[in-house]
Amino acid sequence: MTFANIAIIGLGLQGGSIGLAVREFLPESRTRGYDLSAQHRARAAERRLVDEVCTTAAEAVRDADLVIFCVPPGVMGIAAEQVRAGLPANALVSDVGSSKQAVAKALGDALPEHVVIPAHPVAGTENSGPDAGFAHLFRNRWCIVTPPAKVDMVKLSGLVSFWEALGANVEIMTAEHHDLVLAVTSHLPHLIAYTIVGTASDLEDVTQSEVIKYSAGGFRDFTRIAASDPTMWRDVFLSNKEAVLTMLQRFTEDLTALQRAIRIGDGDQLFDHFARTRAIRRSIIEEGQDDARPDFGRGDHEGR
Ligand SMILES: NC(=O)c1ccc[n+]([C@@H]2O[C@H](COP(=O)([O-])OP(=O)(O)OC[C@H]3O[C@@H](n4cnc5c(N)ncnc54)[C@H](O)[C@@H]3O)[C@@H](O)[C@H]2O)c1
Numbered sequence: 001m002t003f004a005n006i007a008i009i010g011l012g013l014q015g016g017s018i019g020l021a022v023r024e025f026l027p028e029s030r031t032r033g034y035d036l037s038a039q040h041r042a043r044a045a046e047r048r049l050v051d052e053v054c055t056t057a058a059e060a061v062r063d064a065d066l067v068i069f070c071v072p073p074g075v076m077g078i079a080a081e082q083v084r085a086g087l088p089a090n091a092l093v094s095d096v097g098s099s100k101q102a103v104a105k106a107l108g109d110a111l112p113e114h115v116v117i118p119a120h121p122v123a124g125t126e127n128s129g130p131d132a133g134f135a136h137l138f139r140n141r142w143c144i145v146t147p148p149a150k151v152d153m154v155k156l157s158g159l160v161s162f163w164e165a166l167g168a169n170v171e172i173m174t175a176e177h178h179d180l181v182l183a184v185t186s187h188l189p190h191l192i193a194y195t196i197v198g199t200a201s202d203l204e205d206v207t208q209s210e211v212i213k214y215s216a217g218g219f220r221d222f223t224r225i226a227a228s229d230p231t232m233w234r235d236v237f238l239s240n241k242e243a244v245l246t247m248l249q250r251f252t253e254d255l256t257a258l259q260r261a262i263r264i265g266d267g268d269q270l271f272d273h274f275a276r277t278r279a280i281r282r283s284i285i286e287e288g289q290d291d292a293r294p295d296f297g298r299g300d301h302e303g304r
């Protein structure tokens with residue numbers, strides 16, 4: 001199953017990247033897009049993120065056989081309600097939200113008559129808005145699809161093929177499992193980055209200019225993550241609250257164990273821990289996952 005008319009709601013980093021990727025990798029498909037912000041709509045039209053930028057959500061979904069919600073997790077339900085009147089009955093509803101249980105519920109509640117198959121491309125940057133998107137964002141990155149227990153298999157395989165065409169490797173799992181895994185691999189790291197950058201700049205004896213001056217090392221990576229969109233991340237933490245709190249509890253216990261090792265001078269424990277984490281990093285690189293973003297950090301990619 002291929003999608004002839006794709007509607008993209010929200011033309012920021014994710015929506016814009018999908019629009020550009022569809023033009024490049026699925027040239028037979030036609031894209032229409034809508035964004036709540038008139039400024040973003042104008043910029044999306046200038047960058048030709050989609051074939052047609054519409055002034056209402058209902059107009060964007062007219063004739064759509066696939067609609068992808070690319071708005072912050074907290075407004076998925078509102079955005080879905082905006083398309084209800086105009087959405088063709090057979091259209092597949094999907095999204096790219098970073099948390100899956102809450103978003104699936106919001107979309108399902110707003111569009112109860114439609115097939116909803118949520119998805120999450122684990123691909124992004126700290127940039128947002130219509131200038132941030134680029135066609136190769138999904139290349140060699142995971143896209144996690146979280147279908148409900150009873151699912152239209154034709155539509156599911158159509159969605160899997162769609163993401164594969166955009167360059168992603170697709171993994172299928174339950175929304176519950178997704179939320180637990182992503183809480184530790186994505187949500188917690190962001191919380192830690194937001195915390196450490198805030199802590200450093202709050203210190204009275206460390207000036208703002210010193211934070212900038214000495215951030216060339218490890219701290220710099222934290223500042224990149226901590227520059228991520230505040231609206232999106234507020235919504236991620238509120239919509240994946242339980243899993244994040246569970247992982248935060250585990251993290252706090254492990255941090256306390258390292259804190260104790262430092263206090264009592266247990267060098268073996270510190271060394272063993274750091275050796276284990278170094279091996280994890282090396283296995284990620286061996287699996288080629290890091291190669292997925294060859295230009296990451298060099299600042300030579302459009303939108304980054
Ligand atoms: N940024 C990432 O790294 C990343 C990665 C994977 C998934 N996601 C998910 O993708 C979604 C979008 O994130 P993004 O990074 O593209 O954000 P973004 O801020 O770049 O884009 C979101 C766009 O949605 C628009 N919008 C807000 N409310 C709207 C509404 N009611 N109707 C129509 N448009 C509306 C905004 O004006 C904005 O242009 C989020 O749910 C996020 O969790 C983000």
Ligand SMILES: O=C(O)C(=O)C[C@]1(C(=O)O)C=C[C@@H](O)C=C1
Binds near residue numbers: 097098126185187228
């Ligand atoms: O690299 C980054 O900038 C990201 O934070 C991307 C990242 C991640 O945590 O890996 C952020 C949120 C997502 O939902 C998916 C991807």
